[in-house]
Amino acid sequence: MKKKLSLVAFIYAKPEYQDELATKLKSLIDLSRSEAGCINYDLHQSSDDPTVFIMYENWHDRSDLDQHFKMPYIQEIMKILPEMLRAPLVMHYLDMLSNPITSS
Known part of the structure; x- marks a missing residue:
């Protein structure tokens, strides 16, 4: 079984x-x-520092996330991010150990 x-x-x-x-x-x-x-x-924005944004994403597996990074809209924003950022983009990849909650 693939890990989420x-x-x-x-x-x-x-x-x-x-x-x-x-x-x-x-x-x-x-x-x-x-x-x-x-x-x-x-998408989240810090209450303490409004220049800090946090993306929290869950994907069925790594190949889905890899495909996401190839999407034109992601490629486009990745090209302009360096100019807009005051510090490097930090990404943490995590294996999901629990089942995600789905809305009903």
Whole structure:
């Protein structure tokens, strides 16, 4: 049985790009959620530092996430991220040990 995979990405915007980056990240949500391998795809913004965004994603397996990274909308944002970030993008890949909760 394939392991489900979680990805937690920490995104640190330059203050002058905070609003623009938030808009761009929000535009990825519905597109990513529509991918066959996506379990959930959620964007968060820090209450303490609004320049910090966190993506929390769950995928059926690593190949689904690999396919996600090949999508044109992901490729497009990855090209512009370096200019908008004050620190490197940090991604943690996690094997899911519990079953995901699905909404009814």
